[in-house]
Amino acid sequence: MATSNTSWGIEVGSGGIRAIKLQADGDSIKVLDFLSYDHAKVLTTPELDLDDALRVAVGTLVSRHDLSNSRIAVSLPGHQSFARFAKLPPVEAKKVPDIVKFEAVQQIPFPLADVEWDYQTFVSPDSPEVEVGIFAITRQRMMERLNLLADVGITPDVATLSPIAAYNSFAYDLEFTENTVGTILLDIGTQATDLVIAHSGRVWVRTFPIGGHQFTEALVEQFKLPYSKAEKLKRDAEQTKHARHVFQAMRPVFTDLVQEVQRSIGYYQSLHPQADLKRLIGIGATFRLPGLRKFLKQQLQIDVYRLEQFKRINVDGPRAGEFQTASLNLATAYGLALQGLGIATLEANLMPVKMIRNAMWKRKVAWFGAAAAVAAAASAAMFIRPVMDNNAITAAGTPTQFDAAIREADGAKSRAMNAGVLTSEGEAAAAEQMIGLFDASEVYGHIVSDVGQIIARAHEAARAELPAGQLLFHLDRITTDYRAPEGAAGSSDMGGGWNEPGMDYMGGDEWSIMPQAIPGRSAAPSQTAQSDEPDEVKSLRRVRVQVVLNTTHPAPQDFEIEVIEQWLAANKTRNGVPYTIVAVEEPGRFDRITTAPQTGFQPGPRSPFPGSQGIPTEMIPDARRPVNAPDQFMIDDRGNPDPGQRTDIDLERVAPIAPQPNEIPRYTSQFTLVFYAVLDPMPGGGQS
Structure with missing residues (x-):
């Protein structure tokens, strides 16, 4: 114009x-x-x-x-x-x-x-x-x-x-x-x-x-x-x-x-x-x-x-x-x-906008020619100076202190290679690992969806035994821990928990936890995060998922084997989900809570959601509608998403982070669920 x-x-x-x-x-x-x-x-x-x-x-x-x-x-x-x-x-x-x-x-x-x-x-x-x-x-x-x-x-x-x-x-x-x-x-x-x-x-x-x-x-x-x-x-x-x-x-x-x-x-x-x-x-x-x-x-x-x-x-x-x-x-x-x-x-x-745009570009054609000429002249001037500077540097030679620093760095790298600190792939492998993290950026969204489906299935199974409006589980925290394959360059735990272990969502008295036996299993606490890992996943890229839930149900272990372990087995692999679920030997652990928290809601001092409250309404969202796409995806009767679709179950509704003020139940048990999400191979077959 x-x-x-x-x-x-x-x-x-x-x-x-x-x-x-x-x-x-x-x-x-x-x-x-x-x-x-x-x-x-x-x-x-x-x-x-x-x-x-x-x-x-x-x-x-x-x-x-x-x-x-x-x-x-x-x-x-x-x-x-x-x-x-x-x-x-x-x-x-x-x-x-x-x-x-x-x-x-x-x-x-x-x-x-x-x-x-x-x-x-x-x-x-x-x-x-x-x-x-x-x-x-x-x-x-x-x-x-x-x-x-x-x-x-x-x-x-x-x-x-x-x-x-x-x-x-x-x-x-x-x-x-x-x-x-x-x-x-x-x-x-x-x-x-x-x-x-x-x-x-x-x-x-x-x-x-x-x-x-x-x-x-x-x-x-x-x-x-x-x-x-x-x-x-x-x-x-x-x-x-x-x-x-x-x-x-x-x-x-x-x-x-x-x-x-x-x-x-x-x-x-x-x-x-x-x-x-x-x-x-x-x-x-x-x-x-x-x-x-x-x-x-x-x-x-x-x-x-x-x-x-x-x-x-x-x-x-x-x-x-x-x-x-x-x-x-x-x-x-x-x-x-x-x-x-x-x-x-x-x-x-x-x-019409299109005609205005065409007229504007037509009028600017002459200016483009002039701008190109100016740019060419400026580029020539910018090119000459670096060439002259490069010639001057070459003629001056390399200072001796620079050569000494380079030799020292090369020696340190050789010693690290001999000691096994670095692999033959070196920095390229580490860079490939970092890129791989972005390739799997959707993994955590699917993990949240899976946790929501597990809780929803547990609620369904317990519906007949729960008072109206009461939920089986209340979410305490989810912790994830990404792990590179053993022996890969830069292999280390690159954890990223949404809430750090032990974070207290409820203000007031501390809870005392006692191990509770599950029928047919040892009453001792579960293995540590390092020892519960199946051998078959140690050479693969995986995410350790730990979900901690609170409950008031007198016998929640009845639903752990019947519902949760069945769900983990039935949904081990699915189309459209970028990982395979691998359950640990004992995926669930119940701990008895002997002292309930005080009445009244106060967000914990480290809670990332201050003032957040649960919504104890329907136990399962209407029509199990995904949060991010309200009218595009459906979930079948087994709580599974359509093939190739990602389903976001609303965790705040099926397992609220905290209940309503003045209505906090006296929790009797705490349930810890652990499973591994083994990531699909990276493009090109890499596993780093």
């Missing part, structure tokens, strides 16, 4: 083409050029070739005036576009675009995919209400207008509705503010009339199908004249001695016009009862008709003015008189040029 401080506003109407070129000069605006050209025949003339007439008009503009190096703004007829207004519900500012889009779907009588649209919000300081104006045109009509302009080499930067441009011209020229008296702008065009109401910083637009064409048709019918002669009689009516007869012939159209204006004012005042409209300003050539202003004033009972000249722009020199005469028809072009300069009150732009 052009960034010039000059702008052309171009209105291609049914009566003619109007254009003005403005230049921003500090806080003021200068008129550099203008054009007010009437078609040889108005475009409503029967049997007229509209395309040819428009091409002639636009060609005249391009041939007489230089449009290059300026921004270009064009108008879209009000009767071929849409302007709708609605009040928005009170919402946050960031949600306004979504609400506006919903309103656009309701207000625009076409699918949004078939229109170009934009919007503007209006807010008054004395009212909390937010109103929105939605402006649109069908893409078909837009492309017809753009193709017409493209035939003569014009690509606009801005395209907006004629009534919006007319309002922008008066808002700037008369310096509208929120305290400006209520004003009606009436632009009577050839085919339709645009009515704009400006009041308290708000704008309202209505277009109705009464214009100069209807006045001409009235003369054709009354005096039995050809259309062209009736059009000429209408234009010269003010100078003819038959002005009274001409007015009488057009009186029915005057009446229809006034009725539509009254309907529009009445409707607006029904929406805004406080609106006090004091004046009407008329623009357009039709306002030259004799008696029109007087008739409107009598019927509407407000002051009626006709635009004679602008207040903030003018033309000096020999064209001053011509500019003042043309001012009545230049209001829309004036507003367009202001928007092209970026100083318009309403900034609705219906130009």
Whole structure:
């Protein structure tokens, strides 16, 4: 898009083409050029070739005036576009675009995919209400207008509705503010009339199908004249001695016009009862008709003015008189040029984004060439200096202290290799291990999902034996410990527990833990984290998973073998899960709690979730819905995810971290579950 401080506003109407070129000069605006050209025949003339007439008009503009190096703004007829207004519900500012889009779907009588649209919000300081104006045109009509302009080499930067441009011209020229008296702008065009109401910083637009064409048709019918002669009689009516007869012939159209204006004012005042409209300003050539202003004033009972000249722009020199005469028809072009300069009150732009982007790149092609030349020169300068510096360093030789440091480092590396501290793979293997951690970044999400499914299955099995609303387990902590294969370079425990072992979630007294025997097993505590590891996994990449759960059930061990170990065996390998589950010899251990914590909830001093509370509602989420994808994945009756899908069971619901305040149960047992997640081989068969 052009960034010039000059702008052309171009209105291609049914009566003619109007254009003005403005230049921003500090806080003021200068008129550099203008054009007010009437078609040889108005475009409503029967049997007229509209395309040819428009091409002639636009060609005249391009041939007489230089449009290059300026921004270009064009108008879209009000009767071929849409302007709708609605009040928005009170919402946050960031949600306004979504609400506006919903309103656009309701207000625009076409699918949004078939229109170009934009919007503007209006807010008054004395009212909390937010109103929105939605402006649109069908893409078909837009492309017809753009193709017409493209035939003569014009690509606009801005395209907006004629009534919006007319309002922008008066808002700037008369310096509208929120305290400006209520004003009606009436632009009577050839085919339709645009009515704009400006009041308290708000704008309202209505277009109705009464214009100069209807006045001409009235003369054709009354005096039995050809259309062209009736059009000429209408234009010269003010100078003819038959002005009274001409007015009488057009009186029915005057009446229809006034009725539509009254309907529009009445409707607006029904929406805004406080609106006090004091004046009407008329623009357009039709306002030259004799008696029109007087008739409107009598019927509407407000002051009626006709635009004679602008207040903030003018033309000096020999064209001053011509500019003042043309001012009545230049209001829309004036507003367009202001928007092209970026100083318009309403900034609705219906130009297709793709065309704006193409125009922007087209204008920048010349700059790319210059930039490339500058870059080449800079690159050459940057290249020469490093070459010179390198030659100087080479000539100086290597300092002796550098050589000594290199020899010492090589010796230390050799001694480390001989001692077995480093493997032959060296740093490359360690780097491969670190990359492998990122390759398995989804592992922990699946582990959380599996823990949730295990707890959910235990809840299902215990449902009949639990009081209503009570859960079998309450989650204390999950600890994970990643382990590299034994003998791999840099092999060490690279642990990462979500909560460190022994972290106290509940404030108050410490719990005393006593080992509890499980039928058919030793009553001694389970093996340590090092000794419980099966031999078959020591040469593989694996994650040791330890889950600690609290329970109030008197015999929770009944569910450990029947449910949990069965689940671990049944789900050892699954499609879409990047690891294999390997159970330890004794995956579960129960410890009896002899002293319950105090009543009342206080988050532990090291809890990563201060103030977090459990939600003792349903024991299993409705429909077992995954948390991160509420409507995409399902879990079967066995608690298994669909093949290839990841399921996120909501641990906070099936095993809350902590219960509600003042409802803390007296836990009787603590259950520790251990299993290994053996990771799938890395790409290329690596196991480091």
